[in-house]
Amino acid sequence: MELITNPQPLQWPTLLKRPIFDNAEIQQRVMPILQEVAKRGDEAIRHYTQLFDKVTLNAFQVSEEEMAEAQRLVPETLQQAIAQAKRNIELFHTAQYDAEKQIETMPDVICWRKSVGIEKVGLYIPGGTAPLFSTVLMLGVPAQIAGCQEIILCTPADQYGKVNPAILFTAHLVGIQKIYKIGGAQAIAAMAYGTATIPKVHKIFGPGNQYVTAAKQLVSQTGTAIDMPAGPSEVLIIADHTANAKFVAADLLSQAEHGTDSQVILLTTHAPLANAVNAEIARQLETLPRKSIAEKALENSKIIVLPDTETAMAMSNVYAPEHLILAVEDPDALGEKVINAGSVFLGHYTPESAGDYASGTNHTLPTNGYAKAYSGVSLDSFVRKITFQHISKQGLKNIGLTISTMAEAEQLRAHAAAVYVRLEE
Ligand SMILES: NC(=O)c1ccc[n+]([C@@H]2O[C@H](COP(=O)([O-])OP(=O)(O)OC[C@H]3O[C@@H](n4cnc5c(N)ncnc54)[C@H](O)[C@@H]3O)[C@@H](O)[C@H]2O)c1
Ligand SMILES: N[C@H](CO)Cc1c[nH]c[nH+]1
Numbered sequence: 001m002e003l004i005t006n007p008q009p010l011q012w013p014t015l016l017k018r019p020i021f022d023n024a025e026i027q028q029r030v031m032p033i034l035q036e037v038a039k040r041g042d043e044a045i046r047h048y049t050q051l052f053d054k055v056t057l058n059a060f061q062v063s064e065e066e067m068a069e070a071q072r073l074v075p076e077t078l079q080q081a082i083a084q085a086k087r088n089i090e091l092f093h094t095a096q097y098d099a100e101k102q103i104e105t106m107p108d109v110i111c112w113r114k115s116v117g118i119e120k121v122g123l124y125i126p127g128g129t130a131p132l133f134s135t136v137l138m139l140g141v142p143a144q145i146a147g148c149q150e151i152i153l154c155t156p157a158d159q160y161g162k163v164n165p166a167i168l169f170t171a172h173l174v175g176i177q178k179i180y181k182i183g184g185a186q187a188i189a190a191m192a193y194g195t196a197t198i199p200k201v202h203k204i205f206g207p208g209n210q211y212v213t214a215a216k217q218l219v220s221q222t223g224t225a226i227d228m229p230a231g232p233s234e235v236l237i238i239a240d241h242t243a244n245a246k247f248v249a250a251d252l253l254s255q256a257e258h259g260t261d262s263q264v265i266l267l268t269t270h271a272p273l274a275n276a277v278n279a280e281i282a283r284q285l286e287t288l289p290r291k292s293i294a295e296k297a298l299e300n301s302k303i304i305v306l307p308d309t310e311t312a313m314a315m316s317n318v319y320a321p322e323h324l325i326l327a328v329e330d331p332d333a334l335g336e337k338v339i340n341a342g343s344v345f346l347g348h349y350t351p352e353s354a355g356d357y358a359s360g361t362n363h364t365l366p367t368n369g370y371a372k373a374y375s376g377v378s379l380d381s382f383v384r385k386i387t388f389q390h391i392s393k394q395g396l397k398n399i400g401l402t403i404s405t406m407a408e409a410e411q412l413r414a415h416a417a418a419v420y421v422r423l424e425e
């Protein structure tokens, strides 16, 4: 990884540039796919699946036989691990449920909010370079807790037209029945517009590569809601003299192995750690099956030596990483200064992969600087908070003059009249 020492704040944004392609260029490539799917439906999906995934599909929906086969193919130990992760994710997300609280804003004027699950949701599970069955838990569990009535799932098939069994096993475990073997921008278009076989949904969730992310952003401009732009994975680590080079290298590689367009960054206050981490990365890379992917991602990545952890945190807040690891002496104190990050991992024994799989937090997180404005997926992402109010006649007497005075001042007489007619009765 490239080593840089003590850059000036003015240089930070250039230094921290993400390696993504030009978003406008990707959107231009994706737009015709969306238009074709909107126009020609299943026929266009078949065409793009053949073109990009090199597979000809007779049917898009996973059959009951394929589901049953998947249950047999997943080893018992993996089934148990998935079940444990599901329990933790359920616990963390169930606790996010807002109890309805009624507020009497004036005597007999009662207001409250109710969380109602989004009726129809579409979950995208990446499958291009790795079958991310853990993402099924991250999206399926909160969708079920929220009470979404129709949950569909799209994920690319392999060259034999099969979906990875662990994805099917996990989908079954969380109670998802409608699974379609399509990926990429064509899957996002199918869920946004609906086709003869794939239902249209109100909101699309899930991470994906640049085509998937661009497609989500484009369909969000034409009436389908999305969770957030959750693109190529990133991690930024702040490490001081107490950090362990082996741990830091392993955490950097854990996100580098996601894709060639991933980016990993180490900010350290301890110059000797920089060389030790580079040496560790070289050693650990040799053990990775996805070595070439990680190596490519490391070309986009940097180690930056800074004078103190406050400066490192300021730089991290400018970057707004998807994942932020604080491998420092007092992570709780430094954690207080986080302003922009998707998810934060405190201390030397909290690897980022804990959040990816099993601790309970959600791994679907904003990338590419969107952590400045977006949260990661949570129970809230799957509900609308609908407000209710109930006012009695006495309540309307109490608040009526306030309403009618404001309505008259806005020259909206009919608004005021809605109060007058009731109080005249
Ligand atoms: N931010 C998050 O929360 C988060 C979580 C998990 C994974 N990720 C990221 O998700 C991504 C997963 O990417 P992936 O590629 O493995 O799977 P993917 O399922 O997102 O993409 C694969 C699909 O891309 C389409 N495609 C491939 N080449 C194309 C081209 N030239 N033009 C148009 N479409 C094309 C294909 O149809 C294929 O089905 C990784 O970048 C990973 O870092 C992010
Ligand atoms: N790190 C990814 C989010 O950027 C999520 C993931 C899934 N599996 C492993 N990791």
Ligand SMILES: [Zn+2]
Residues within 6 Å of the ligand: 233, 254, 255, 258, 353, 356
């Ligand atoms: Zn990961």
